[in-house]
Amino acid sequence: MTTGSLINITQKQVLARKVRYCNRFLSRLKGLLGTQKLEHDEACWLIPCNMVHTFGMHYAIDVVFLNKKNEVVSVIQNLKPNRFSPFVPTAHSVVEFSSGTQQKLEPGEQLSWESFQ
Secondary structure, three states: OEEEEEEEOOOOEEEEEEEEEEOOHHHHHHOOOOOOOOOOOEEEEEOOOOOOEOOOOOOOEEEEEEOOOOEEEEEEEEEOOOOEOOOOOOOOEEEEEEOOOOOOOOOOOEEEEEEOO
8 A cells, every 4th residue: 555645637636635545455455444534635545446335434435436547437425334335337446535525526527646755
């Protein structure tokens, strides 16, 4: 797992300054499990991924599904603990935020991740 910032290229704004970039099997398996909460400026990016669950979590999340071009294809708000998200066949990755923090994202907007070196 590496960290970095998440940028909404379309709106030219920073969405999260602390992003868990989970692109390996074990980091994707763990995801947000075991965390107590996500701060307003935090997110978790799971790649590849087209469906998530919140079993074992203590808080609700907003889930943003992205295609291979990192364009938003679907947004699920307030996915409560112990639930499954819908399967989104066009999704290639998923970004998870604390519930209520990213209500402005719309399908078609493009996101980008900048790693900290």
